[in-house]
Amino acid sequence: MPSSGQGPRVLYWFRTDLRLHDSPALAKALSLSPSALFPIFNWDPNYIYGHRVGINRFRFLLESLQDLSNEIKKLNGDSQLLLTRGAPQTRIRELCEKWQITHVAFEEDHNAYARHRDAAVVESLKAANIEVISQEGRHLYPIKEVLKNTKGQPPTSMSQLQKAVASLGDVAQPAETPTSLPSPCPPGSDKADIKKLFDLISDLSSYKEEVGTPDVDLNAAELGGQRKSGPDGEVTSYDTVAAGEKSKYKEEKSPFAVPTLASLGMEEPEVKLAEPIRGGTTEALRRLKKLTEDPAYLSTFAKPQTSPSTDPDAPSTTLLSPYIKFGCLGIRHYWHTVKETKKKHKGAKTDVPEGMEGQLLFRDMYAVCEAAVGDAFHGVRGNKISHYMDWYLPTVYDKDGKQVEPRPRGDDVSEERLRTFKEGQTGFPWIDALMRQLRMTGWIHHLGRHSVAAYLTRAQCWISWERGAEIFHEFLIDTDDASNDGNWMWLSASAFFSQYFRVYGLTTFPAKYDKHGYIVRKYCPELKDFPDKYIYAPHTAPKEVQEKAKCIIGKDYPFPVLDEKEEKKHCLDRCKAAYDSKLFGNSKEVLEGKAEGMLRKKHGVPDPKNFNYKENAANKIRARTGRRRRLLFPTPSTP
DNA sequence: AACCAGTTGGTGCG
DNA sequence: CGCACCAACTGGTT
Numbered sequence: 001m002p003s004s005g006q007g008p009r010v011l012y013w014f015r016t017d018l019r020l021h022d023s024p025a026l027a028k029a030l031s032l033s034p035s036a037l038f039p040i041f042n043w044d045p046n047y048i049y050g051h052r053v054g055i056n057r058f059r060f061l062l063e064s065l066q067d068l069s070n071e072i073k074k075l076n077g078d079s080q081l082l083l084t085r086g087a088p089q090t091r092i093r094e095l096c097e098k099w100q101i102t103h104v105a106f107e108e109d110h111n112a113y114a115r116h117r118d119a120a121v122v123e124s125l126k127a128a129n130i131e132v133i134s135q136e137g138r139h140l141y142p143i144k145e146v147l148k149n150t151k152g153q154p155p156t157s158m159s160q161l162q163k164a165v166a167s168l169g170d171v172a173q174p175a176e177t178p179t180s181l182p183s184p185c186p187p188g189s190d191k192a193d194i195k196k197l198f199d200l201i202s203d204l205s206s207y208k209e210e211v212g213t214p215d216v217d218l219n220a221a222e223l224g225g226q227r228k229s230g231p232d233g234e235v236t237s238y239d240t241v242a243a244g245e246k247s248k249y250k251e252e253k254s255p256f257a258v259p260t261l262a263s264l265g266m267e268e269p270e271v272k273l274a275e276p277i278r279g280g281t282t283e284a285l286r287r288l289k290k291l292t293e294d295p296a297y298l299s300t301f302a303k304p305q306t307s308p309s310t311d312p313d314a315p316s317t318t319l320l321s322p323y324i325k326f327g328c329l330g331i332r333h334y335w336h337t338v339k340e341t342k343k344k345h346k347g348a349k350t351d352v353p354e355g356m357e358g359q360l361l362f363r364d365m366y367a368v369c370e371a372a373v374g375d376a377f378h379g380v381r382g383n384k385i386s387h388y389m390d391w392y393l394p395t396v397y398d399k400d401g402k403q404v405e406p407r408p409r410g411d412d413v414s415e416e417r418l419r420t421f422k423e424g425q426t427g428f429p430w431i432d433a434l435m436r437q438l439r440m441t442g443w444i445h446h447l448g449r450h451s452v453a454a455y456l457t458r459a460q461c462w463i464s465w466e467r468g469a470e471i472f473h474e475f476l477i478d479t480d481d482a483s484n485d486g487n488w489m490w491l492s493a494s495a496f497f498s499q500y501f502r503v504y505g506l507t508t509f510p511a512k513y514d515k516h517g518y519i520v521r522k523y524c525p526e527l528k529d530f531p532d533k534y535i536y537a538p539h540t541a542p543k544e545v546q547e548k549a550k551c552i553i554g555k556d557y558p559f560p561v562l563d564e565k566e567e568k569k570h571c572l573d574r575c576k577a578a579y580d581s582k583l584f585g586n587s588k589e590v591l592e593g594k595a596e597g598m599l600r601k602k603h604g605v606p607d608p609k610n611f612n613y614k615e616n617a618a619n620k621i622r623a624r625t626g627r628r629r630r631l632l633f634p635t636p637s638t639p
Numbered sequence: 640a641a642c643c644a645g646t647t648g649g650t651g652c653g
Numbered sequence: 654c655g656c657a658c659c660a661a662c663t664g665g666t667t
Contacts (some may be wrong), residue, residue: 157644157665304667353666362666447667497665498642504667576641 006190007035008102008131010182011095014041014081015114015327017107017137018064019281020071022174022330025135029105030178032133035190037182038099038197039072041065042092043085046113054475056442059261060279064326066258067280076181078192082256084201089120096130098200100187105133107327110143110367111481112375139364140171140331146368154372154385156496158353161365174333198255273441274313277322277477284323288334291318292341299345302354308447309514311437311522317445318356321478324363335360366486376585378485379466383585385495389578390599391457391464393418401591417461420561421452422471424523427553427560430510430536431455433523440523442477447513450491451504457492458575459503460567465492493575500575506564507536526557577602 010029017023018041029037047053069081084091092104104125109118122132136142146155146164155161183192186200291298306316323329338356342349352358369377369385376382379395392414396404409415420426424435434448444452449472455461456468465488472488473479486496493500510517517535521528527538529549534541539553539560546552553559577599589595 159645159665302666306667308667355666358666450667493642498644499665501641502667572641579642 010034013106017327021177022333025107027175036185063279154369284329295344308445366482370482388583427558453491
């Protein structure tokens, strides 16, 4: 029990809610009138080692943490965000014991890993008689209440979601923003003392004893990571990220301080954006304020009408998704700000689903679906809403149903298509520009995501949406498990959407929005001197045009890796066969591993093992020129 | 043309 | 008349 006889000693655990405003969990914690408040963010080795985190997202996270710490300091000069590290299942409880915490508070996070993590943490805290305050706050509506209204069924359309939330009333008003915060006081003291808090935990066991030696080191990036090696050549991000305890390479000023990319040995990516997407709640609110100055924009916003041929320097959308992902922007605050701003507009207004509120409701829809389907939402196997399609390069399971990692290599053709997709070297400028933009900036427009997702899955490559979701998860700043996996299911016509014959043309679709090819010229600069006529299909340009543009297709830019029309035809046949089979991720045949053979036999599409990749035109040219294209924008795959 | 869920409106039956 | 059934139609954020 606490030594001081005053109010509760609260540890507030920040995770994906890096803000002080519109935070129901923080408000509830503060309503207890705590005598001490310890705002922590904990580096989870699972995040550092187990997840693929692109450098743009890692940078965004560091900036968001620094900004949050500054905001805390503004309310209490003796406080700051306290960064700790360790497996949360044991570390949170250890901190509680050392700091004599009575209550732990956090905002609920519904994604699969977070659910399991939090369940374990709560159990360890309950066993130690520590009270847990957890509140929903990441979504417009309480997910559990929505789920009750659907009787546990996933709402797979906007109308179903709207039906399910109809009885829940209006979106709650944002929780009040605190105007002061209690100090983090060491046990037995009524004064903040960061150094003393540090001393109390600096002898805690090392992460290696807690989680074992990680077998994945993200710094050994396969994609040309720019990691500087440490003094002994063995430094990992986890060592350098260390805060709140002794670290070999610690350079931070204060024991719990937020590290910088440089202190982690990571170099800034080669981003040429005029205005990079900077993390932090301050930046989120600044961007939101700018939006409120343009009621017409928010009022007439129609997602399908916004151009995908845009980047963070010239966005056609709000660019707020990264801030929502990390909780820098409170979702109810955003919702009501949009509502209020729209009142100022006199003319016609867009509504759900294409209007601004609709965009946010889709996020809730995916979250409810994820909660209804459970862990299986993140793949095909066992997923009751995902059609079974006999994709190439699917996630592989052993006979006990355990995922085989790393994924065994698939057929050469599909692996090559996946590689060129990830690197932005497919020979289709629209796809390549988007994929390079993704890696350079951590963001692409929603319709651009549609284009690349359909290309990789149901329209051309017939590669599992699971592979695409992994790539997005690695490089997007705004990645959110429920929305990311949900949208990949949507675009691959696995769930939510079934009109698989609606296929985006790789040249016609972008040309509808942008004849000049803004993002192609920016992200594939080798193509920048092509005339508009050929910008989305440079391989069709006559030799003289290629020479004049100083870009020979097959030499300076790849020839398309596949035939768009031919593959589309195959894919439509495969879609039809898959739908006719009525197999879903949770069908017996799928769980028993028999589904693939069944479908291959049925639709008669050649097994990729029999594809003769050498006949591919791009490869012919590659064989002739005798060299592989070098990556133009290698983005390090460091955390 | 090709999908699918939900709604509508008609028919037949008790 | 009420009800079950079914065919036709509609809408689906892009």
